[in-house]
Amino acid sequence: MTDDIIEQIKQNVIQGRMDKEDEGFDGGMVGQPGVKELVQQALDMGTDPRRMVTEGLTEAMSIVGERFEAKDYFIPDMLASAETVGEAMDILAPHLAKSGMATKGKVIMATVKGDLHDIGKNIVSIILKGAGYEVNDMGADVTPERIVAIVTEEKPDFIGLSALLTTTMMAMKETIESLAEAGLRDKVKVIIGGAPTSAEFAAEIGADGYGADAFQAVRVVEELKQRS
Amino acid sequence: MPREGVLVHRIYERLSKDQMERIHNASMEILTRPGIMCYNKEAADIFSSFGAKVNALPSSGCWQVSIPEALVLGALETTPKVVKLGARSEENSLILDGSEPRVYFASGSETNIWLDMRVESFVSKSDGSVEIKLATFHPRRGMLADLCAAARLGEHLDNLDGFIRPVNIQDEDITEENKDVNKFFACLNNMTKHIMAGLTSLDKLDEVVRMAELIAGGKEELRRNPLISFITCVFKSPLQLVDDTTQKCIEITRRGVPLVISSSPQGGSTAPIKEDGMVAQINAEILGGITLSQLVSPGASVIYGSVPTRAGLDDLADTYGVPEFNNYNIDCVQMARFYGLPCYSTAGVADVKVPGIQATVERLFSQIVIALCGAQYIHYAFGLLDKTATFCPVQAVVDDAHIGMVKSLLRAPKVDEVEVAASLEQIRQVMTTPNKLFVRYIRPKLRSGEVTLPYPFEGDKVTDDVFIRAHERMQELLKRPVEHIPPETSERIFREVPGLLPRLNTYREG
Ligand code: B1M
Numbered sequence: 001m002t003d004d005i006i007e008q009i010k011q012n013v014i015q016g017r018m019d020k021e022d023e024g025f026d027g028g029m030v031g032q033p034g035v036k037e038l039v040q041q042a043l044d045m046g047t048d049p050r051r052m053v054t055e056g057l058t059e060a061m062s063i064v065g066e067r068f069e070a071k072d073y074f075i076p077d078m079l080a081s082a083e084t085v086g087e088a089m090d091i092l093a094p095h096l097a098k099s100g101m102a103t104k105g106k107v108i109m110a111t112v113k114g115d116l117h118d119i120g121k122n123i124v125s126i127i128l129k130g131a132g133y134e135v136n137d138m139g140a141d142v143t144p145e146r147i148v149a150i151v152t153e154e155k156p157d158f159i160g161l162s163a164l165l166t167t168t169m170m171a172m173k174e175t176i177e178s179l180a181e182a183g184l185r186d187k188v189k190v191i192i193g194g195a196p197t198s199a200e201f202a203a204e205i206g207a208d209g210y211g212a213d214a215f216q217a218v219r220v221v222e223e224l225k226q227r228s
Numbered sequence: 229m230p231r232e233g234v235l236v237h238r239i240y241e242r243l244s245k246d247q248m249e250r251i252h253n254a255s256m257e258i259l260t261r262p263g264i265m266c267y268n269k270e271a272a273d274i275f276s277s278f279g280a281k282v283n284a285l286p287s288s289g290c291w292q293v294s295i296p297e298a299l300v301l302g303a304l305e306t307t308p309k310v311v312k313l314g315a316r317s318e319e320n321s322l323i324l325d326g327s328e329p330r331v332y333f334a335s336g337s338e339t340n341i342w343l344d345m346r347v348e349s350f351v352s353k354s355d356g357s358v359e360i361k362l363a364t365f366h367p368r369r370g371m372l373a374d375l376c377a378a379a380r381l382g383e384h385l386d387n388l389d390g391f392i393r394p395v396n397i398q399d400e401d402i403t404e405e406n407k408d409v410n411k412f413f414a415c416l417n418n419m420t421k422h423i424m425a426g427l428t429s430l431d432k433l434d435e436v437v438r439m440a441e442l443i444a445g446g447k448e449e450l451r452r453n454p455l456i457s458f459i460t461c462v463f464k465s466p467l468q469l470v471d472d473t474t475q476k477c478i479e480i481t482r483r484g485v486p487l488v489i490s491s492s493p494q495g496g497s498t499a500p501i502k503e504d505g506m507v508a509q510i511n512a513e514i515l516g517g518i519t520l521s522q523l524v525s526p527g528a529s530v531i532y533g534s535v536p537t538r539a540g541l542d543d544l545a546d547t548y549g550v551p552e553f554n555n556y557n558i559d560c561v562q563m564a565r566f567y568g569l570p571c572y573s574t575a576g577v578a579d580v581k582v583p584g585i586q587a588t589v590e591r592l593f594s595q596i597v598i599a600l601c602g603a604q605y606i607h608y609a610f611g612l613l614d615k616t617a618t619f620c621p622v623q624a625v626v627d628d629a630h631i632g633m634v635k636s637l638l639r640a641p642k643v644d645e646v647e648v649a650a651s652l653e654q655i656r657q658v659m660t661t662p663n664k665l666f667v668r669y670i671r672p673k674l675r676s677g678e679v680t681l682p683y684p685f686e687g688d689k690v691t692d693d694v695f696i697r698a699h700e701r702m703q704e705l706l707k708r709p710v711e712h713i714p715p716e717t718s719e720r721i722f723r724e725v726p727g728l729l730p731r732l733n734t735y736r737e738g
Binding site: 074075076079116119123166167195196213 | 340396398404407428464470472494496497498539540541542543544617
């Protein structure tokens with residue numbers, strides 16, 4: 001039974017099926033339970049949440065990754081799958097904490113002050129969440145003051161900043177300086193991204209890492225985590 | 229006399245009348261339910277004072293506005309159906325008439341990367357005596373001097389009818405404070421065609437308008453000959469009226485300068501990927517913006533601006549080279565026409581980062597199709613690569629030639645009694661000659677421009693030297709003089725408009 005439901009979770013993650021309303025790939029799956037319902041059912045059945053993560057979610061995502069590499073899957077597929085994992089992790093988080101399995105880390109995501117472009121940032125948030133991080137997305141046009149306040153309050157491990165305009169790139173620098181002024185700079189790693197930014201720019205403004213795309217963002221976060 | 233552009237004889241349409249009505253009704257439904265999320269207080273107040281249902285949503289910091297159809301229809305009544313875009317040389321003016329499919333091509337947009345081209349020689353590894361020349365491309369950050377060069381080049385590109393700054397000026401001494409005045413001056417001083425751009429800082433609006441007034445010869449003259457216009461993308465799709473650009477829209481409308489009200493959703497990420505859903509949404513967004521402009525200032529010259537793209541499958545970035553891009557854009561041109569409004573449309577962008585076969589296919593694909601459906605003002609049509617992130621001036625030179633060919637293609641056929649009689653006479657005449665050739669009859673048609681010239685970048689027919697020849701042509705065009713703003717006016721502008729960089733002053737001593 002347990003194996004069955006974990007397999008079902010896995011298959012639904014691979015299809016990116018969030019819940020029973022989701023039509024699936026061929027449009028014929030409405031009404032059948034999706035990841036949300038299956039995870040809840042599995043918990044009700046007493047299934048070990050750690051097994052759900054390792055054998056269900058993680059295995060599914062590695063298959064999704066392989067299909068993506070092979071160009072069988074495209075970004076919309078990848079995002080849909082990552083979103084189901086994010087949702088599953090939200091449901092499982094309290095249970096995992098009880099069983100001693102912590103999340104991989106907490107990330108605050110924001111598009112910087114003056115900038116409204118948030119599509120790229122949203123993708124990065126979804127993929128990070130799908131990779132097992134707890135993500136708090138603060139939206140767009142987020143001032144350095146708000147970032148300082150949330151870092152003080154939530155003590156995240158990472159801050160991810162996004163900017164799409166050459167005029168707002170400098171707000172990233174401002175944010176990092178504000179963190180330093182508030183004595184918080186060494187408490188949190190800052191990674192940046194967005195079309196006009198670069199690894200050089202990240203170094204120049206004193207960020208800890210740069211991601212050219214969402215997958216690189218995850219890699220950079222993992223590397224920084226290992227180093228710390 | 230305004231510029232001719234090309235008057236498309238028989239337009240291509242995708243949507244039937246019924247389908248347009250369906251889209252219109254869907255847009256009206258969208259504007260009432262879910263309505264729009266308005267982040268600008270003044271706009272929310274304006275909508276409310278004209279009877280729209282407005283609910284504050286404090287947790288989201290915005291207002292939910294439900295715009296009734298009657299308000300939109302009323303606004304459409306006061307929206308001008310013909311908009312004149314003036315120019316420093318009035319013969320370069322453009323008349324955008326919603327009921328006439330006269331097509332003009334323009335550049336755009338604010339790319340960060342300027343792509344230089346070099347011609348390099350390569351020697352074959354297998355046969356050292358074989359050497360070929362190839363175009364290589366080199367990206368760098370765009371600068372103010374590049375914008376001046378782009379304007380000079382644009383002045384001499386015969387088929388470029390209107391100019392939108394194609395490169396973002398990223399010099400060390402350009403700040404948010406002085407960007408607007410410098411970018412407008414760089415364009416105005418280096419070309420005599422219409423200049424259109426977005427506004428970086430609202431508080432610089434009056435200075436830019438002042439500059440235009442000085443050039444036009446006063447407030448009234450500028451109204452008569454609006455040699456500049458603005459673009460505001462008031463919506464962040466889906467359906468969020470942005471605080472900053474909405475305020476710009478309100479203020480520009482109040483100044484009476486023509487304004488493109490545009491929206492740029494990406495099918496699949498910020499709008500439905502399905503054609504009907506995408507077009508209903510973008511149409512609702514543009515109409516929402518137009519309605520606001522007319523409530524602020526009835527009769528204000530605004531243009532229906534549609535920039536729908538499709539999300540890419542590999543990165544969800546905006547893509548321009550796919551067929552759906554054309555479908556969405558054609559539908560928008562039709563919707564603008566449905567309301568009798570002139571349309572600012574989009575074509576000519578390549579998704580690939582460098583010029584070449586892919587770029588040519590992607591850009592020509594939309595340039596032909598969107599022109600064919602009679603969009604009045606096609607922006608993005610020159611030199612854009614990498615999904616609008618890169619501008620390549622050599623590519624713009626190639627585009628100019630291709631757009632010339634597109635314009636020829638779309639000219640009305642001359643088939644009437646007189647023409648047919650002349651052709652019959654010609655055929656009879658030739659049949660009486662020993663060699664039976666029509667060659668001599670080419671000459672007058674060549675002189676009148678009815679017969680197009682050979683492909684301007686053709687090489688020796690064995691090698692493809694298009695970019696090398698276009699590069700030579702670009703260098704030659706850049707050497708040609710342009711008519712700058714006269715010294716007295718230039719001097720006044722430098723005296724009265726703060727923030728201009730001295731290096732832009734053509735008449736500066738030394
Ligand atoms: C934390 O770690 C990380 C790590 C990786 C990170 C990361 C963070 N953040 C991003 N990444 C990376 O991973 C993501 C996934 O792979 C990637 O994210 P991206 O965001 O790069 O990619 C997305 C998946 C897809 N890309 C996008 O979504 C951006 C597409 C383009 C077309 C674009 C859009 C859609 C919009 N725009 Co704007 N817009 C353009 C863009 C042109 C372009 N082709 O880039 C650009 C950026 N815009 C521009 C402009 C000028 C403007 N825009 C404006 C408005 C808008 C819209 C609201 C209409 C809309 C945004 C909708 C939204 N919800 O975000 C205005 C500014 C508003 C503001 N204050 O922010 C306005 C000023 C236009 C005006 N005159 O009103 C240009 C900027 C030039 C400059 N000065 O730098 C521009 C390059 C277009 C152009 N060529 O003119 C990576 O960069």
